[in-house]
Amino acid sequence: MKLLDIISFGFNAIRRKKVRNSLAIMGVAIGIAAIISLSALGGGFQDMVDLQFQRGFSSDTLIITTRGIDFFLPESDFEMYINDTDAIEGLEHVQRASAQMQRACLVEIGNYSFQLNVIGIDYQKYAQLYPDTFVAANGTIPAVFDNETVVIGNGIYNPWTNGTFTGFIGDNLNVTWITRNGTFIKAKSYNATVDAILERIGAISIGGPTDSSVFIPIEQAEEFFETSVADIILVQLDTDDEEIINQVAREIELLFSEQIQVVIPSALLNAISTIIVSIELFLAAVAMISLVVAGVGIMNIMLTTILERTREIGILKSLGMQNHAVLLIFLAESLIIGFLGALTGIALGWLLAVALGEFGIGDFIAQSLSGTFVGQLVIMPVVTTTLILNSIAFALVVSTIFGLYPAWRASRLKPVDALRYE
Amino acid sequence: MDVINISKSEQVTQSNSANDIPLIELENLEKQYLMGNVPVDALCGVNLTVNHGEFLAILGPSGSGKSTMLNLIGALDKPSKGVVKIDGVNLTTLNNSQLARIRQRIGFVFQFFNLIPRLNARESVELPLSIQGISRSERRKKAEHLLETVGLKDRIEHKPAELSGGERQRVAIARALANEPNFLLLDEPTGKIDSKTAKDLMTLISNLNKEEGVTMIMITHDERIAKYASRQIHLLDGKIVKEVSK
Ligand SMILES: Nc1ncnc2c1ncn2[C@@H]1O[C@H](COP(=O)(O)OP(=O)(O)OP(=O)(O)O)[C@@H](O)[C@H]1O
Ligand SMILES: [Mg+2]
Numbered sequence: 001m002k003l004l005d006i007i008s009f010g011f012n013a014i015r016r017k018k019v020r021n022s023l024a025i026m027g028v029a030i031g032i033a034a035i036i037s038l039s040a041l042g043g044g045f046q047d048m049v050d051l052q053f054q055r056g057f058s059s060d061t062l063i064i065t066t067r068g069i070d071f072f073l074p075e076s077d078f079e080m081y082i083n084d085t086d087a088i089e090g091l092e093h094v095q096r097a098s099a100q101m102q103r104a105c106l107v108e109i110g111n112y113s114f115q116l117n118v119i120g121i122d123y124q125k126y127a128q129l130y131p132d133t134f135v136a137a138n139g140t141i142p143a144v145f146d147n148e149t150v151v152i153g154n155g156i157y158n159p160w161t162n163g164t165f166t167g168f169i170g171d172n173l174n175v176t177w178i179t180r181n182g183t184f185i186k187a188k189s190y191n192a193t194v195d196a197i198l199e200r201i202g203a204i205s206i207g208g209p210t211d212s213s214v215f216i217p218i219e220q221a222e223e224f225f226e227t228s229v230a231d232i233i234l235v236q237l238d239t240d241d242e243e244i245i246n247q248v249a250r251e252i253e254l255l256f257s258e259q260i261q262v263v264i265p266s267a268l269l270n271a272i273s274t275i276i277v278s279i280e281l282f283l284a285a286v287a288m289i290s291l292v293v294a295g296v297g298i299m300n301i302m303l304t305t306i307l308e309r310t311r312e313i314g315i316l317k318s319l320g321m322q323n324h325a326v327l328l329i330f331l332a333e334s335l336i337i338g339f340l341g342a343l344t345g346i347a348l349g350w351l352l353a354v355a356l357g358e359f360g361i362g363d364f365i366a367q368s369l370s371g372t373f374v375g376q377l378v379i380m381p382v383v384t385t386t387l388i389l390n391s392i393a394f395a396l397v398v399s400t401i402f403g404l405y406p407a408w409r410a411s412r413l414k415p416v417d418a419l420r421y422e
Numbered sequence: 423m424d425v426i427n428i429s430k431s432e433q434v435t436q437s438n439s440a441n442d443i444p445l446i447e448l449e450n451l452e453k454q455y456l457m458g459n460v461p462v463d464a465l466c467g468v469n470l471t472v473n474h475g476e477f478l479a480i481l482g483p484s485g486s487g488k489s490t491m492l493n494l495i496g497a498l499d500k501p502s503k504g505v506v507k508i509d510g511v512n513l514t515t516l517n518n519s520q521l522a523r524i525r526q527r528i529g530f531v532f533q534f535f536n537l538i539p540r541l542n543a544r545e546s547v548e549l550p551l552s553i554q555g556i557s558r559s560e561r562r563k564k565a566e567h568l569l570e571t572v573g574l575k576d577r578i579e580h581k582p583a584e585l586s587g588g589e590r591q592r593v594a595i596a597r598a599l600a601n602e603p604n605f606l607l608l609d610e611p612t613g614k615i616d617s618k619t620a621k622d623l624m625t626l627i628s629n630l631n632k633e634e635g636v637t638m639i640m641i642t643h644d645e646r647i648a649k650y651a652s653r654q655i656h657l658l659d660g661k662i663v664k665e666v667s668k
Pocket of ligand 2: 488489490609
């Protein structure tokens with residue numbers, strides 16, 4: 001029997017049992033959709049992390065913080081001061097240290113107001129620390145200290161990326177900070193002038209600038225927030241040699257009697273990647289299991305089909321069909337189910353990945369990882385031809401494995417017994 | 423029409439085989455089924471020779487072994503003992519694949535039609551041709567021609583459920599003829615259709631035998647149906663007990 005005739009015979013049979021076979025097809029489709037959407041989002045996320053590695057991220061920096069990232073140790077109330085940078089800059093291999101202070105403030109620009117992180121930094125040092133991302137797209141980052149100056153992230157200027165701008169260079173920006181004075185709640189505010197709008201950064205940022213930050217000079221922050229306590233200190237080394245970075249990190253810890261945490265961004269990013277890889281592995285395992293379940297479904301359906309069509313098998317054999325052709329007929333039916341399941345699954349998975357990407361899975365991941373709002377972050381799902389072909393191949397392998405036994409049983413039926421079957 | 427006993431019939435078949443290989447030869451054919459652990463003798467030493475162009479009717483009460491015998495001739499089952507030869511080829515020496523190829527040269531017609539419900543008349547008749555790997559256009563042409571021969575020109579696209587019993591059996595006959603078989607094996611072809619339709623069907627079968635020279639081996643309960651045959655054998659408890667030739 002010709003292969004094409006075998007396939008069309010199987011297809012014809014499948015069409016007669018629409019509900020049952022659709023369910024089996026959906027079973028495969030769900031597994032494949034899971035694989036496609038996971039891989040697509042995982043690939044997109046990986047791309048984003050890679051982008052992060054390429055830009056807006058310096059492999060030669062350290063971040064010093066007093067806030068523990070370890071949930072289990074008691075929080076220390078140790079404080080760092082802005083001028084601690086002098087001591088750090090005295091260490092070998094340290095090029096510069098820059099203190100940073102940040103408060104959540106109400107920021108009004110034009111007719112809009114947002115709750116945002118206002119970050120006090122030394123513009124010069126910060127620009128040297130993040131030469132790729134702390135770059136003005138419009139205006140210029142002022143070189144001389146000025147109380148009234150402010151630099152804003154691109155996300156504040158263009159929050160919806162649809163051409164509606166909140167304000168322009170030279171516009172007023174009002175910062176309001178709510179604090180307590182004893183039992184009283186007091187709102188402080190001041191007016192600043194937008195001197196620079198940063199280029200769009202896009203990706204998540206570890207330590208570096210983000211699209212939704214407002215930057216004011218550290219001196220102004222010190223005065224306005226009424227403190228000299230630094231939230232973090234950024235340290236740039238003259239090398240990205242891992243051993244030296246670790247050694248300097250240790251020296252800094254000792255400098256503060258181990259009351260502070262030194263975060264090595266590259267290590268953190270690696271840790272995030274590792275977490276993502278293990279999440280992906282876990283989900284891939286779930287997808288595998290769902291495909292095995294789908295395979296068992298195919299097997300179940302094929303066994304039922306063969307029982308129902310026992311007489312037909314007898315007829316085919318009485319017409320001189322060879323055993324291997326009988327096997328191929330029923331195997332073809334499983335493969336058709338698997339193939340249609342794969343196609344449906346690819347379409348579903350793709351839609352799902354795009355939908356999750358559009359509706360903010362990126363924001364969600366970024367927020368949970370960084371603990372702050374980091375602006376819009378769209379993960380572009382990556383569906384490659386290889387991914388599609390692999391999914392199809394995988395579905396076909398699953399349907400072969402689970403379709404083989406029923407088909408083999410069909411092929412082994414004795415013609416008389418099959419014909420006699422009621 | 424004269425009645426002859428078994429020994430006489432053997433003499434006749436032997437004299438026939440001297441110059442020409444008979445189409446079918448059964449030698450001491452035995453078939454035993456196991457009902458659980460109890461052996462049931464369905465055939466106990468059947469000897470029979472069928473020549474090319476014959477129309478043989480097999481009669482006998484229910485359970486006498488008629489279907490068992492037909493299935494053995496059709497290579498659908500294997501004997502417990504004895505030999506089935508088709509055109510001189512001993513079936514017991516063949517493997518499954520060779521037996522399948524033998525079946526391609528045999529046309530089966532069953533009491534319950536045994537049509538595949540989802541296939542229409544044309545597709546049913548095309549099926550054996552498709553199994554032999556014949557091209558789509560060729561088998562379509564042939565199937566339509568055969569359906570015309572059996573008088574179903576207007577029912578080509580009908581599924582079994584949309585056909586009467588007689589029409590279904592005609593489809594089955596057309597399907598059985600598709601492979602240009604050496605012979606047709608018919609197991610109570612009129613068993614499930616009314617007597618008027620049965621008569622038409624028998625005229626068709628009889629014409630195929632007379633005009634096309636197709637050898638017919640037909641099981642029937644009905645003496646009137648058996649009259650269309652040129653030779654009758656009667657089975658009882660797995661043995662041929664009577665043979666009648668026209
Ligand atoms: N698969 C089987 N297993 C056990 N016994 C069987 C089997 N097939 C047939 N038999 C037995 O063998 C005997 C002959 O059966 P067979 O079907 O050949 O009879 P038959 O002459 O065709 O009868 P009918 O006219 O009712 O079709 C019967 O006693 C039957 O019960
Ligand atoms: Mg019978």
